[in-house]
Each structure stands twice: as C-alpha cells, then as structure tokens.
Amino acid sequence: MKKLLLGNAAIAQGAYEAGVRVVSSYPGTPSTEITENIVKYDEIYVEWAPNEKVAAEVAIGAAIAGARSMSCMKHVGLNVMADPVFTASYTGVNGGLLFCVADDPGMHSSQNEQDSRHYAKASKIIMLEPSDSGECKEFTKIAYQLSEEFDTPAFLRLTTRVAHSQSLVEIEERANDELKPYEKNPAKYVMMPGNAIKRHVVVEERMKKLAAFAETTNLNTIEDNGAKIGVISAGDCYVYAKEALGTKVNFLKLGLVFPLPVKTIQDFAQGLDKVYVLEELDPFIEEHCRSIGVEVIGKEAFTLLGEYSPNMIKKAILNEDVEIAAKADEPLPVRPPVMCPGCPHRGSFYVLKKLGLTVSGDIGCYTLGAAAPLNALDTTICMGASIGGALGMSKARGEEFTKNLISVIGDSTFMHSGITGLVDMVYNKGTNTVMILDNSITGMTGHQDNPTTGKTIRGEATKQVDLELLCKAVGVEHVRIVDPFQVDELEKAIKEEVNRPEPSVIISQRPCALLKTVKYTGHAVITDKCRKCRKCMQIGCPALSSDENGIHVDLNQCNGCGLCVNVCPFGAIVKEG
Amino acid sequence: MGKSIMIVGVGGQGTLLASRILGNAIISAGYDVKVSEVHGMSQRGGSVVTYVKYADKVYSPIIDQGEADVVLAFELLEAYRALPYLKKGGKVIVNTQAMDPMPVIIGAMKYPENIAEKMGKMVDLTAVDALSLAKEAGNIKAVNVVLIGFMAKATDIAYDTWIETIKTTVPAKFLEVNLKAFDLGYNYTA
Numbered sequence A: 001m002k003k004l005l006l007g008n009a010a011i012a013q014g015a016y017e018a019g020v021r022v023v024s025s026y027p028g029t030p031s032t033e034i035t036e037n038i039v040k041y042d043e044i045y046v047e048w049a050p051n052e053k054v055a056a057e058v059a060i061g062a063a064i065a066g067a068r069s070m071s072c073m074k075h076v077g078l079n080v081m082a083d084p085v086f087t088a089s090y091t092g093v094n095g096g097l098l099f100c101v102a103d104d105p106g107m108h109s110s111q112n113e114q115d116s117r118h119y120a121k122a123s124k125i126i127m128l129e130p131s132d133s134g135e136c137k138e139f140t141k142i143a144y145q146l147s148e149e150f151d152t153p154a155f156l157r158l159t160t161r162v163a164h165s166q167s168l169v170e171i172e173e174r175a176n177d178e179l180k181p182y183e184k185n186p187a188k189y190v191m192m193p194g195n196a197i198k199r200h201v202v203v204e205e206r207m208k209k210l211a212a213f214a215e216t217t218n219l220n221t222i223e224d225n226g227a228k229i230g231v232i233s234a235g236d237c238y239v240y241a242k243e244a245l246g247t248k249v250n251f252l253k254l255g256l257v258f259p260l261p262v263k264t265i266q267d268f269a270q271g272l273d274k275v276y277v278l279e280e281l282d283p284f285i286e287e288h289c290r291s292i293g294v295e296v297i298g299k300e301a302f303t304l305l306g307e308y309s310p311n312m313i314k315k316a317i318l319n320e321d322v323e324i325a326a327k328a329d330e331p332l333p334v335r336p337p338v339m340c341p342g343c344p345h346r347g348s349f350y351v352l353k354k355l356g357l358t359v360s361g362d363i364g365c366y367t368l369g370a371a372a373p374l375n376a377l378d379t380t381i382c383m384g385a386s387i388g389g390a391l392g393m394s395k396a397r398g399e400e401f402t403k404n405l406i407s408v409i410g411d412s413t414f415m416h417s418g419i420t421g422l423v424d425m426v427y428n429k430g431t432n433t434v435m436i437l438d439n440s441i442t443g444m445t446g447h448q449d450n451p452t453t454g455k456t457i458r459g460e461a462t463k464q465v466d467l468e469l470l471c472k473a474v475g476v477e478h479v480r481i482v483d484p485f486q487v488d489e490l491e492k493a494i495k496e497e498v499n500r501p502e503p504s505v506i507i508s509q510r511p512c513a514l515l516k517t518v519k520y521t522g523h524a525v526i527t528d529k530c531r532k533c534r535k536c537m538q539i540g541c542p543a544l545s546s547d548e549n550g551i552h553v554d555l556n557q558c559n560g561c562g563l564c565v566n567v568c569p570f571g572a573i574v575k576e577g
Numbered sequence B: 001m002g003k004s005i006m007i008v009g010v011g012g013q014g015t016l017l018a019s020r021i022l023g024n025a026i027i028s029a030g031y032d033v034k035v036s037e038v039h040g041m042s043q044r045g046g047s048v049v050t051y052v053k054y055a056d057k058v059y060s061p062i063i064d065q066g067e068a069d070v071v072l073a074f075e076l077l078e079a080y081r082a083l084p085y086l087k088k089g090g091k092v093i094v095n096t097q098a099m100d101p102m103p104v105i106i107g108a109m110k111y112p113e114n115i116a117e118k119m120g121k122m123v124d125l126t127a128v129d130a131l132s133l134a135k136e137a138g139n140i141k142a143v144n145v146v147l148i149g150f151m152a153k154a155t156d157i158a159y160d161t162w163i164e165t166i167k168t169t170v171p172a173k174f175l176e177v178n179l180k181a182f183d184l185g186y187n188y189t190a
C-alpha cells in the first residue's frame, strides 16, 4: 500500500518498520513531526526529553541496552547534544542508533543556517541524506542495518523541504524488534582514557571500512544520460536538479554524504567537460571533490546562503531564464509572523516596552516580542541564553545597569537550559530578575508537552515541575506569579523586582490562547468613550487596526481575550458576547 | 498531464488542510504527487505558502517562479505577492478577504488598493467571497474548504473522489460543515 506522507512521518514509519523500540527527542522545526508521528505506534516507547542532550543520552542508553533507538532534533539541537554524540561514536552501539538531524536552509524557523554535515565528519559518524519521503523511510531502515553492521551511531540528515514535503511511501510490516542481549563490557562502554584510547583505534579502523563501503553502496547512484556535463548532489538539491535538468546531464546522486566516496566521484568525472556540485549551505561535497583532485564548479556559480531552486540551477547550468506571467508594480507590505490574538506574551512585552527595560531574550513564540510595534528584545542567541547573557551584561556594566535589565524565557526553554543559567546567577551572586513566560506549553514548535505541563507526549498525566519551588530550591528567595494580562500589577511587580538588589523570578503565567483548554468568548468593542489615543495599538494585536475614524476590531480575528480592555486608560473598550 | 498548484494565505487560515485534501484527492486519482509545506514560525500569522504538484512523475516539491498553473490565494495581498510564481496563461483564484499585516496595522505601510481589479487586468483571475460562503456553511474557518471546492471543479478529478477524500482527511466533528463548504465552493459561479 502507498500513502502520501510527510518526510518526517515517513521517518517515523521507517523507524517503526525497522523495529525501533525507544525514541527520545526535543522538539525543533523542521524535525518535530518525526517524534510526534512515533506516538502512533504503540510498540515504541517515545518521550519528549527536556533538551537534546538528555534525549541523545536516553537513545544511547537504550541502544547500549540492546534496543534500536532514535533521537531527532533540529540542526542547533545537535550543538546541544554534541557531547554525548561524539563519545557514542567511540562506544559504538549494541542495538542500532539513529540521530535524525534537520537543517533549515533559508532559515524558515531558525536562528542560524549551520550545516550539520560537518558534525558527521567531526564525530566520524556515517550520515545518510534522503531526497523525498520514500527515501526518508528506506534510508531510516538502511541506517539501522549500517549502525549495527559497522557498530556505529548513524545520522540521517534532512533539510526543511525534505522534512516538510509529502510524497508517496510504500507501507510495510514491522520487522523483528527483539532486544539484543546486554552484557557488561566496560572496555567498550566506559570511556575513560585507558579504554577510550583503544576505542579511538576502533573508530579509525571503522572509518577505513566505511570508506570502502562508500565506493560500493547503492545509496549512491549514477544516472548516465550520455551527457558531457555532470552533476553531483544529494537530498533536495538532487530533486531540484532532476526537475531543472532532466536528462541533459549525468547525475551522481549521493545518499551517503559521510563518508563520501573517492573513486566513484573520480570515475564519474572522467571524460566529462564540466562537473557541478549542487549542495545548499557549505561546500562540503565540493571541498571533498577538490581534495581528491576532481575539478568541480560549486559555490562560485551558486550561493552559500539560503536555499537552491530549480530556476537557479537552470540559469547557472543551462543559462535559461524563466518567464513570469505578472508581477505587482508597487511595493508590497511584508507579512511577518506575529503573536496570535490572545497571546499571553503580548501583555508581558507591552509592559516591558512601557518600562523601557533592556531585555535579554530567548527563543520561543516570545521572540516575536522583538518585532514592531513591541520592539522589546535586545538579544536572542540560543535557547537558555537569556539568563547567562543578562548575568554577563550585569558583570560587565554593574548594579545601575542591572536595575534596568530583565531576562525573558519560556517554560519549555527554561527547562531546556534556562535552569543552569539561573543556578549560575544565584551561585555567583548575581542580582538579576528573570521573567519566566509560562504559557503552559511549548508553543513555537506547535504545542508539545514539557516537564512543566504535567503531561507526557502520549497525553498521560505525570509529575509536573513546580517552577516556583524549583526557583526557590536553587536559592532565589523572591519568586512571584503574575498574570500578564493584569498589566498594572505586572508593571508593579517588575519595577519592584528589578530594583531589588537580589536575584528574583517573576513567573508570568497565562496559558497559550491556542490551547483547547483556553476558552475566550465574545469580542472587544470600541465604545464612544474612545479618545483615539491609540494606546491599544501599542500591544500589536492583529485584530486591531486604526485609521482617521478611530480604532476598529476585526471580528474574524478577535477572540475576546480582553488585553486591550485592560490597556485602555479611558475604559473605552468593553467586551461583548 | 499534471499541474502545479500554489496555495498562499495567512498563517492560521487553514492552508495546510487545504493542501492535504488536495494531495489526497490527487493520489486517489492515480497521479504521483508532492506537497510541500512550511511549518513553524510562518504559521504565526505570517505569509504561508504550500505547493501541490502532480504528474506521472514529480521531482521537486517546490514550485518556482513562472511555474504555477494555479495560484489559489486565501487572501488578496498574498495573491498579489504570489503573482511572479504564476505560469504564463495560468489562473489565479482569490478569496476576497483582506487581512492587514503588521506593517499596515502599525501605520508604516499602506495596504495596496483594489488588488483584485489590478490583478484582473494582468492575469486570468476569479475572485470568490469564500468568507461569506464559509459563514453560510456554518463556520468561518471553512474558508479553506470552500476554496478547494471552487478549484476542484476546474480539475479532472471526479466529484465523488473529492467527497471521499474530505471524509478521510477532515476530523469527524467538522465533517458536516466541511462537506457543505465544499459544495458551496463547487457550485459557486463567479
């Protein structure tokens, strides 16, 4: 049977068919749906870990214990989990172990555009790259065979377009999922120097075997169209090239992107006039080709930035331009993402902007507080950075600066890596204020439960981290909970805490407006008390607009959350219905 | 035979469901198909684009400039923005809804005037008041299915295939509204 599946869903299906028993991940676009789809299979234990490092450790432990296991993350998640991954390369596996890492060329939903293929090379772990959903499933299964055959973890590398495109997938049965026997083997699994020195030898021997395998595997395929131009590519670039160039060139499609073959590439290039390398982001394949003496055209004809496309390839290789039907002949306003109507973060940022504080930011829906009209964030680096970052600012600029400084961090992000920053701040006598924006969910990546929500990925009730108690336990004496829609109260709380020469935490608590449990009703109405001061426009609600005639409420968007009612100084906005 | 259909709109308007219905209907009709969506950041009220391509064999999941046979737009400004993606001789179907983006809300830019009229002079355009039809069906969120219904009529996929697809793609509790919305779109004449 064939089914139309998202690349990510196809990986989940592949994991199921491969007999995977344990999956632990942390969400991150564009990888999240792999783990969400695993939930469909009752045979598989699946969890959201608090961060990628823990997720990888769970998967590594399960693999050592004899189960096929998996961990999935976005590219920057691989930075967080790099520590265990590099050493898992030394220990090797027992049950097969797969890390699915999704890169985001074009930064549709990311803070950088790093190329995770470098990690494969640096950690000496094989990496497969599928180009459509069918391959997502097949390569997942092959990766488990290779993982066990070569006693190594494996990477499956995705890009946004592969992860988030649907194509047809053949659905098959689940294979044998028996556990492999577990035996204590410290020489293999206790990585202290005496053992690790010997394991490094094993890793280098494995690399030699893998180099030989790279020459013979049918993960790499050649399509000889008798042309004089050759194209070497992988993943989404391969399908773009195929679409753009059809049979006008010869193709070397690489399904195994680490280690890359040598002789296969040299033979492919033999007798061709020109060889192009098509790959998004860094010249990873290109530099390999040059290092083995194969002349190629790569980044000089394309770009290090963003995504490739069929038209771009047509232009560079065939010098063909595309004709377009029409184009608007006036500047069009962009439509950036915004906080949803009813978003609890809006209240928090309205107050922060009003107070003019320096805001050390973090990553989540609340990063949208950086956009106009709230313009409230000063920094955003990576998950968890808001707290350490603010401490660094304070240590650099002193007490007075700290009175105008606050960190903002979401509940999921706080559990991911904010708590360690808070410990640092308390331990090293910081006096900063941290605002935890607790909307009871991991919002940005599409509503995943986390340790603060009291539910597992399967929706089962579980222990819930008590944020207030947790902050107190690490030594923060001043912890208070405030509703971000009570803007006056929030303003008072923030003023008090930033001025207090002691560490403090404000938990700004109101659930995400998109949660099923949140039931706002009615809508806002602008009454004739309105003096057109436009203060309500400062909250940046997409349901409000203003013109010469005053303020208008878009009833298709307004959900009656009531924030504008609380913000209006003249009581001119009321709720109806 | 084959078609490239680009669906554009504003995050939250239900373009993902529309592309799923479309994709599933196309496989029922026996084609190879690819559907490309972008999740995450852009779903928060930003511009959203999904691509649906079908043919005997489809390679690239994305539709590039000058390639779309149909642009199915859920919002006027997004239709206007997508024009360069339309193939010469292609068709635009646009919902007459206008939604202000943040630069307009904060007064930094103006929402372009008379978009439908301007586009109508440049390309083959049909404007549909899908919001009113969705209201008539019983839920303003059904704008997506109204538009799919309208587009469906211009394809060579049978009516029954569409209905079966909706039944298997849409959650049971919204099925009745969506079937009604589909019919209102399908039977709409501009």
Ligand SMILES: Cc1ncc(C[n+]2csc(CCOP(=O)(O)OP(=O)(O)O)c2C)c(N)n1
Pocket (backbone or CB within 6 Å): A026, A027, A028, A029, A052, A074, A076, A077, A080, A111, A363, A364, A365, A366, A383, A409, A410, A411, A412, A413, A414, A437, A439, A441, A442, A443, A444, A445
């Ligand atoms: C290391 C890393 N992992 C994952 C992500 C993807 N990601 C961005 S924000 C976020 C979580 C946001 O949740 P929360 O902190 O609760 O804020 P909310 O979006 O709910 O406001 C995730 C998982 C990332 N950017 N970096």
